[in-house]
Amino acid sequence: MKVSRKTEYGLRAMVALAQMAGVERPVPLREVAESESIPEQFLDQIMAKLRRAGFVTSVRGAGGGYQLSRSADKISVGALVRVLEGSLAPIACITEDSTGSPESICDLYHGCHTRNVWMRVTVAVTNALDALTLADVMHDEVPMQV
Structure with a gap:
């Protein structure tokens, strides 16, 4: 992403x-x-x-x-990112928006072996961002290893 x-x-x-x-x-x-x-x-x-x-x-x-509009500990980073970025999905067939059904976006939807990979990535990113608040970001001074 x-x-x-x-x-x-x-x-x-x-x-x-x-x-x-x-x-x-x-x-x-x-x-x-x-x-x-x-x-x-x-x-x-x-x-x-x-x-x-x-x-x-x-x-x-x-x-x-x-x-x-509310305290920093009540503002989710995930919500902020979704407002600014849109969908967190890395590929179109798993987006949450209303631009079309996954079947209409990809002909391989029903037999796709990689779709679950991208679903797992989307869930992991969404959960990670939703678990953080603006207050967490403000006070997090230890960089994580990548």
Whole structure:
């Protein structure tokens, strides 16, 4: 699975937002963009998507900006990634979206011997990401070995 810049930047921005203020006060978009070296215009698009999904709220005007809509320990990394990335499935025949049935996407669906491999990968990635919260990411300072 390859993660897009949108998802990478979105998760970094959410961690920065949580560290800067969390739910306490709004943080100007420019502050988040500068702290994470994210192009402000792109971050604006990402934050709009996260706002529509209910992860952040925005306040206009002087003293405005973005803040988490709930505490960092209540925000699942998996939910964030699905909002920004879409399906976590590595191939189309096991996606959860409504673009079509698996049978209509792949002629080999019923006899495919590798489909279960990709299903297991999807389940493992989904479970791993859903088990993490934004608070876990904020406080996890020990890199895992790959």
